[in-house]
Amino acid sequence: MIDVADLVYEYPTARALNGVSLHVLPQTITALVGPNGAGKTTLRRCLAALDAPYAGHVLIDGLDTATRPREIHARLGYLPDFYGLYDELSVRRCLTYAARAHGIPDALANAAAEKAAGQVGLSDRLETPAGQLSRGLRQRLAIGQTIVHAPRVLLLDEPAAGLDPQARRDLSTLLLALKDAGMTLVVSSHILAELEDYCSEMIIIEAGRIVGGKAVKVRDVERPRYIIEIATARTDLREFLAARAGLDVVEADGHHALFTFTRNAGARAKLIRDLVAAGFEVSTFGESTKALEETYFAQVGQS
Amino acid sequence: MNPEFQRNLWLELTPRRLILMTALLALAFLAAGLATNRDTAVLVPVAATAEWLYYAIVVVWGTRNAALAVVGEIRDRTWDMQLLSSIEPLAMTWAKLFGSTIYNWFGGALCLVVLLGETAVHQDVATALIDLVYYIAVGVIAQAAAFLASLIAVRRRQSHSRLDTFLYQAAGLAAGLAVYSVWQAADPANFHIAHPADTDTVLWWGAKLDARGFLLVSLALFAAWILTGCYRQMRLELQMQNGTLVWLGFLLFIGLYVSGFDAWLTDNGAMARLGAVSLRLGLAATTYAALTYVMVFLEPKDRVHYRWLGSQIAASRLGAAWNGLEAWMMAYLAAALCAVLLLVWLPGFEARVTDQPALIAAALGFVTRDVSIFVFMRTLPGRRRGDLAALGVLFALYVLAPAIANGLGLTAILTIFYPQDATPLWIAPLIAWAEGLAAATFAISRIALVKPAVS
Numbered sequence: 001m002i003d004v005a006d007l008v009y010e011y012p013t014a015r016a017l018n019g020v021s022l023h024v025l026p027q028t029i030t031a032l033v034g035p036n037g038a039g040k041t042t043l044r045r046c047l048a049a050l051d052a053p054y055a056g057h058v059l060i061d062g063l064d065t066a067t068r069p070r071e072i073h074a075r076l077g078y079l080p081d082f083y084g085l086y087d088e089l090s091v092r093r094c095l096t097y098a099a100r101a102h103g104i105p106d107a108l109a110n111a112a113a114e115k116a117a118g119q120v121g122l123s124d125r126l127e128t129p130a131g132q133l134s135r136g137l138r139q140r141l142a143i144g145q146t147i148v149h150a151p152r153v154l155l156l157d158e159p160a161a162g163l164d165p166q167a168r169r170d171l172s173t174l175l176l177a178l179k180d181a182g183m184t185l186v187v188s189s190h191i192l193a194e195l196e197d198y199c200s201e202m203i204i205i206e207a208g209r210i211v212g213g214k215a216v217k218v219r220d221v222e223r224p225r226y227i228i229e230i231a232t233a234r235t236d237l238r239e240f241l242a243a244r245a246g247l248d249v250v251e252a253d254g255h256h257a258l259f260t261f262t263r264n265a266g267a268r269a270k271l272i273r274d275l276v277a278a279g280f281e282v283s284t285f286g287e288s289t290k291a292l293e294e295t296y297f298a299q300v301g302q303s
Numbered sequence: 304m305n306p307e308f309q310r311n312l313w314l315e316l317t318p319r320r321l322i323l324m325t326a327l328l329a330l331a332f333l334a335a336g337l338a339t340n341r342d343t344a345v346l347v348p349v350a351a352t353a354e355w356l357y358y359a360i361v362v363v364w365g366t367r368n369a370a371l372a373v374v375g376e377i378r379d380r381t382w383d384m385q386l387l388s389s390i391e392p393l394a395m396t397w398a399k400l401f402g403s404t405i406y407n408w409f410g411g412a413l414c415l416v417v418l419l420g421e422t423a424v425h426q427d428v429a430t431a432l433i434d435l436v437y438y439i440a441v442g443v444i445a446q447a448a449a450f451l452a453s454l455i456a457v458r459r460r461q462s463h464s465r466l467d468t469f470l471y472q473a474a475g476l477a478a479g480l481a482v483y484s485v486w487q488a489a490d491p492a493n494f495h496i497a498h499p500a501d502t503d504t505v506l507w508w509g510a511k512l513d514a515r516g517f518l519l520v521s522l523a524l525f526a527a528w529i530l531t532g533c534y535r536q537m538r539l540e541l542q543m544q545n546g547t548l549v550w551l552g553f554l555l556f557i558g559l560y561v562s563g564f565d566a567w568l569t570d571n572g573a574m575a576r577l578g579a580v581s582l583r584l585g586l587a588a589t590t591y592a593a594l595t596y597v598m599v600f601l602e603p604k605d606r607v608h609y610r611w612l613g614s615q616i617a618a619s620r621l622g623a624a625w626n627g628l629e630a631w632m633m634a635y636l637a638a639a640l641c642a643v644l645l646l647v648w649l650p651g652f653e654a655r656v657t658d659q660p661a662l663i664a665a666a667l668g669f670v671t672r673d674v675s676i677f678v679f680m681r682t683l684p685g686r687r688r689g690d691l692a693a694l695g696v697l698f699a700l701y702v703l704a705p706a707i708a709n710g711l712g713l714t715a716i717l718t719i720f721y722p723q724d725a726t727p728l729w730i731a732p733l734i735a736w737a738e739g740l741a742a743a744t745f746a747i748s749r750i751a752l753v754k755p756a757v758s
Contacts, residue, residue, distance in 0.1 A: 012606045012682075049542055050386055054607055069542035074389035084380030088314055097313075100306035101388035145384065 001026040001153060001184040002047060007056035009042050016042040017053070018208035024201070029175060029185040031195040033296060034205035040188055041081070043205060044155055047186070048078045061152050074103055077151035081158050081188075083142050087131030091122055091141055094130050095148050102149035116148040119174055121167070135162040143171070147178065154178065154185045160194045172197040192293045202292055216295055222263055228275070229256045229284035240278060244271060258288060305394050307385070311402025316409065324410045331356060332417060350421035353414040358479075361411035361442040365404045366449035366475030370468050372403035373540070374453050392538040400450050400533060411442060433519075440522050441482045447529040449475025454536035459603045478529070485518055508563040509579075521560075528553055550630050554637050557594070558587040578653055581645060588641035588663075591634050592670050598631035599674045600690055604681040609750045635674060642667045658724055661731050665722040668735025673697055675742035682749045 002024035009017040016039045024030050034040050045051040046058055049065035049072045058065040060072045086094055095113035104112050117123050120140040125133070130141055139162045146154065159175075160168045175198045179185055186203075189195050195202075200220065204211035230237065233254030241257055242249050246267070250258040261271065268285075275282050288294070335352035376382035390398070401408070415438060422431040452474035456467060504511045505518075531553075535545050562583035577585070608627070615624040646660050676696055681689040705720045718725045718734050725731040 010607045010610075013684075048387060050383065052542060054611060065542075070389060070391070073387045073541075076387060078383065078387050080380075080383055082380055083383065084376075086310070086314070086381065089310070093310075093313055097306055097310045098384070098388075100309070101385070101390055103389040106304075 001061060002186070003057075003059040004043075004047070005057045005059075007043070007046060007058060008054045009039075009046060009051065010054045016208055017046070020056070020205070020208070020210055022203055022210055024184060024186060024203075026184050027179055027182055028201055029179050029187060029199045030201040030203055031192075031199040031292060032186050032188045032203050032205065033190075033192065033195070033292075034211075038205045039208045040205055041157070044078075044080075044157060044186070044188065047153075048076055048155055049073060050078075074149075075152040077146035077149070077154040077156075079142055079146045079154075079156045079159060081161075085130040085138060085141060085145075088129060090127050090129055091117060091133070091144075092126040094141060095144055098145035099148045102151075104149055112148050112150075116144040119147065119177075120144040121170060136164055136167055139163055140167065143174075150181075150183075152183065154183050156185065157188045158190070159187060160189065160191070168194065192296060196292050199292060202295060204296060220260065223260045224263055225250065225258060225288040226261050226268075227256065227258050227284065227286060227288045228282065230275075231281035231283045234280060237280065240275075240280070244274070247271070256284075258294070305390070305398045306388075307390055307395060307398035308402045311398065311405055315402070315406040320406060321409065324406070325413065328356065328410060328413050350418050353417040353421075357411050357414035357418060357438060358441075360414065361404075361407050361438075362445045362479045363476065365407035365411075365442060365446045366472045366479065367468070368403045368407060369400060369446040369450040369475060370453045370471035372399040372450055372453070373457055374468055374471070375403075377457065386541060392541050392543060393534055395541065396530075396534045396537045399537075400447060400530075404446050407446075408442070411438075436519070437486055437522075440526060441479055441486070444482050444522065444526045444529060445475045445479030447475075447526065447533055448478035451529055451532045451536060454533060454540065455601050458536065458539060459601070482522060485522070488518075506564075506566040509566070524556070524560075528556070544626065546626055547628060547633060550633055554591065554594070554634060557590055558637065558641070561590045562586040576655070577659075581649060581653055581659075584641050584645045584648065585663075588638050588645060591638035591641060592666070594634040595631050595638055595670060595674060598629070598634055599677045600694075602629050602631055604629070604678050604689075606682050606750050609678075613751060631674065635670065638670060639667055658728065661728040662722045662724070664732035665718075665735040668732055668737075668739040669721060671739030672735070672742045675739065675746045679742065679746040679749055682746070 002022070004020055004022045007017050007020040008015065020039075020043060032040055032044065042051065046053050046065065047060065049058070049060070049069035052066060061075055063072050063075075065072055086097070089097065092110075092113055095116050096109045099109040099112040099116075100106065114123070114126070117126055120143050122137065122140055122144060125137065130138065133141060139159070143156070143159060146156070156175075160171055163171060175185060175187070179198075187195060187199060202216045204216070228241075234240075235254055237254060237257055238249055238252035241247055241252065241259055244261075246262055248260045250260065252258070261268065272282060272285055331352060332349050335349045339348045373382065376385060385395070388395075415435065418438075419431040419435055422434055449472050453468075453471040456471060503514050505514045506512075507517065531549060535549060538545055565579050565582035565586060568577075568582050568586075608629075612624055612627050615621075615627065642663050645663050649660050649663075677690065677693045680693040680696070683689060683692075700720050705717055708714065708716050708720070715725075717723045718731045719738070722735065723731060
């Protein structure tokens with residue numbers, strides 16, 4: 001869905017992207033992360049056909065940003081970190097305008113606006129001026145404007161900023177639903193824990209380059225990561241786990257192991273039984289919730 | 304309806320604002336009527352009030368709103384969303400230009416009803432209709448010029464202070480004032496523009512044309528070019544590429560338009576000895592040189608883009624390089640072409656004029672020097688102030704240093720500052736081109752050799 005080849009972007013005094021190549025599969029949610037000043041914003045703007053690169057190509061849904069930017073814009077939803085709203089317009093008019101500006105016919109725009117309002121939980125505030133919304137509700141409205149035309153690709157920067165815990169959970173559910181509906185999402189955030197909930201791939205950018213040269217698969221819904229800890233160290237823990245069918249060890253030492261395994265409850269129960277039967281004093285067994293964070297810190301600074 | 308225009312209607316034409324404008328104007332007209340001496344026709348001072356209110360609302364206030372049409376979106380961080388819409392550049396251009404000023408046009412329309420109503424009653428309907436065309440033209444041209452200035456500035460930088468916005472507005476006001484002045488001058492009662500010997504006609508390309516009709520057509524053409532400029536700048540903002548044909552078309556138009564006024568120069572002592580062809584080529588060259596200065600000041604002069612141009616030329620992708628030329632480069636080439644034609648023409652057909660070729664060659668050398676200074680200053684650290692620094696350098700070269708040289712009695716060295724007669728004749732062009740080539744070398748090497756650091 002997104003193909004980037006040898007992308008170079010230069011500011012007059014600095015090269016922000018230095019030969020970036022990447023491939024984002026359709027219907028995935030990819031985290032775009034990296035240290036401050038790594039080139040994330042520049043890359044996002046190039047992906048959104050908002051800035052023209054010095055060299056290289058960006059293809060969105062098969063369209064080249066250099067030659068067909070407006071067609072790409074029509075297929076894209078983009079929520080920047082800093083954005084504005086038309087404070088004097090009502091939520092309905094903000095969403096209707098966004099829908100019509102993205103080519104939705106007049107007759108369908110109101111329905112699209114109401115649907116988007118429902119998706120972001122603003123159905124009961126359709127007639128409220130945007131300027132009277134709280135920060136969290138403004139964030140929801142901004143996301144609503146971004147998805148109102150059902151884009152093929154969604155680029156979100158810090159989408160959970162300003163949202164309360166319930167709204168963050170709702171956002172995760174919404175993003176997963178959008179992915180299931182066929183969208184391809186690229187999400188940036190400095191809070192990696194936020195991304196854990198819904199991102200399956202991760203692109204780490206550092207000093208204008210993709211760390212490792214490609215997107216890293218960090219989460220597989222069918223084969224999540226599990227962590228196991230044992231009370232008494234055993235040197236054969238890795239060997240024991242590696243011998244199980246369908247289990248892949250990511251890392252292990254005498255006390256703990258991180259591995260991918262099927263989500264099937266029966267298979268997990270059998271694995272625990274086998275461990276206990278083999279004399280391992282299992283003190284912890286659970287799904288790892290820090291896959292992104294672990295991968296990120298394992299990779300950043302290594303290149 | 305165009306969604307951007309509709310959004311502007313939502314924001315600008317609220318019932319409260321419409322009532323407010325109507326009430327305030329009605330009060331102003333009533334006050335003007337009541338203040339009138341009972342012996343004079345009441346409509347005359349009311350119409351005069353309506354005229355000045357029209358200028359205030361549509362030209363002064365309207366240019367501000369037009370200048371803010373895009374700059375305000377950038378300031379409020381809503382521009383990215385609009386850039387990512389699927390609204391086409393033409394639709395975005397007219398929706399922004401007329402949508403942001405729709406409230407001004409509403410107030411202006413109320414003024415015109417009173418103003419032209421008075422004209423229709425006291426003069427005739429035809430005059431009222433001609434005046435209607437003028438009033439709409441002055442509003443559209445002023446607002447479009449402010450809008451164009453703001454769009455050009457948006458290409459140069461992303462932050463815009465109140466002073467910047469005022470400058471964009473000032474560009475619109477200047478255009479409006481030019482239209483006003485030209486229109487006043489075209490009035491048979493005046494004689495500023497029309498040929499002195501025949502006050503209601505204009506001599507253009509040797510033809511004697513009706514002044515008011517000529518100016519009406521000129522206004523329409525310049526309004527069309529300004530609107531075209533807005534459209535092309537909007538295309539660039541929306542990440543679409545512009546070719547060079549339209550700008551070349553404008554250069555051709557402006558060259559032909561200005562060179563048609565050669566008859567104006569025949570009374571000038573220094574120019575009177577030149578023939579029509581030389582005068583016309585000279586006018587075209589001067590116009591292109593002026594455009595070169597204006598555009599080199601206005602355009603971003605992006606070092607990255609220049610490096611890209613160099614890479615395209617090095618790779619023999621001349622078509623891509625040609626399409627990537629900035630407007631000032633093409634204006635410079637046009638000026639150089641006209642200058643070369645003059646240099647060929649003068650010795651062959653006007654051999655008695657011996658000093659002009661040297662001055663023309665020197666002038667082109669100094670233009671080369673000056674544009675190189677603009678480009679060079681833009682590549683220095685703190686480049687946002689580069690253009691103002693370049694203006695400062697040019698002020699020093701053209702005003703301060705010559706003044707000091709004159710004060711010290713060193714008039715012989717003035718040839719190093721600007722085109723000046725010198726003996727032998729070849730000295731002036733030699734010095735000018737030495738400076739021009741040196742400045743160009745500095746600028747090009749600065750672009751080519753100073754590579755950006757990897758972040």
